[in-house]
Amino acid sequence: MADVVVDPGVPPEDAQLLKESRQVLIKMRQGWTPEPRRAVSSARVRVLVAFMLVSLGVIAGAGLLGRGLATLMFILLGIPVMVMMFVRNELPGEEREGFERDVYEQLRWYEGRYVLTEDLDESASRLLTRARRAVSTVRDSRVNADGLLDDVRNAVMLPAQEWEIARLLAKLSALRTKHRETVSRGLTPEVEAVAAPLARALDSSEEAVLARVEALERYAANVTDAERAYVAHHQIEELRGRVHQYEELVAETGADGFAVPELERLAEDADLLDQALRRSLSSAHEAFRHLEP
The missing domain is CATH 4.10.860 (DNA Excision Repair, Uvrb; Chain A)
Structure with missing residues (x-):
């Protein structure tokens, strides 16, 4: 996965540049600014x-x-x-400098509208990985590509959910890091009485983000069930389309007693898969509604 999560509101070309310019963004985050462009180096x-x-x-x-x-x-x-x-x-040594300067000039306005994975502490990084894995499961599924889900709303909702989770985790990580630095220096009893509720606030915030991630994962799990039923449904239909060929073969070879009962089960299996597909798609749509604000 990419190491940069971008606000879906950023124009697509700039968003792509952000995702491809992680090293420059890290330098910018550390306070780097390029030297003024020289007419002749x-x-x-x-x-x-x-x-x-x-x-x-x-x-x-x-x-x-x-x-x-x-x-x-x-x-x-x-x-x-x-x-x-x-x-x-540019001379070879200046090509990189020129590229980084161009990136800086284009992207310096987007501070706060992207999250680098380096911005996250270990716990937040794990949560973001889970969220992005769930988003990829839905986005890359055949049931989504073939329009069995609400693919248009998915195209809007999933990036928005991914961005909101990444944004909240970045804020949580930054504040949690500062909190730990303060606590690590030792606290007086008076300060400890104040710090303890603040630590609980951080934990509560993480639990709230975790709930968002788990909702995404439930949606992805339902989509996975639908995907499995959808693939099996297509496979059964392929087999059903060739039933007459199997019937001709077993008739010619005298193997009726062995094969015919198995062939007759195809129709039953297809009906069961149709029902399973409808149930799993219905569950996926229900899970989708829980993701909406």
């Missing part, structure tokens, strides 16, 4: 000076052979110098 200046010195040496040598040849050499060597002065191609 010092490295490029050194390259140009060396190039021009060599060029002048070559032109001077050509001048000894004739004015026309010197003029030609000046033109041939001067044009590349001018091109290098004005084209903004």
Whole structure:
């Protein structure tokens, strides 16, 4: 899974850039800002000076052979110098710096609208992993792709649930880390009387987020049941479509007593699977309603 959870309200192109720029985001989170863009880098200046010195040496040598040849050499060597002065191609060491600067300029406005997995403590990280696994189970299921669930509402609700859980866990982790740092230095009885209820508030907040995650997991479990019934339903239908071929084969081989009862069970199994699929889809829709605010 990606290491960045993005607010669904961020434009898709910027959201994708956020997800692909984790290292830059970590540096930004630590207070990094890029240096101002330079018209011509010092490295490029050194390259140009060396190039021009060599060029002048070559032109001077050509001048000894004739004015026309010197003029030609000046033109041939001067044009590349001018091109290098004005084209903004970065040298190898500057390419990364230029990329990071561009990312910074685009994404500096989105602070607070993304969560890095590095923002979470161990307990919160486990909860987010569970939530994202449940979301993936629903999103990647065949019953969702084939429209047996409310795929349109899923497309809106699931990213919103994932983001809200990640956002709350990031706030919880930050506050819990500060709380632990304060408590670790030792508390007087007076301060301990205040800190204890605050610790319980943190625990209650985690329990509330856990309830959200468990609701997502119940929905995903119902979708998994529906997925299993849906796949089995399709397999039974494939077999039923070939029943006449099986019947012809057993008739020709004289194996009627062995195979016919098994073939007759296909229709019964198909009916049972249809019922199971309807029940599991109904349960999934019911679980979905519990996720809505």
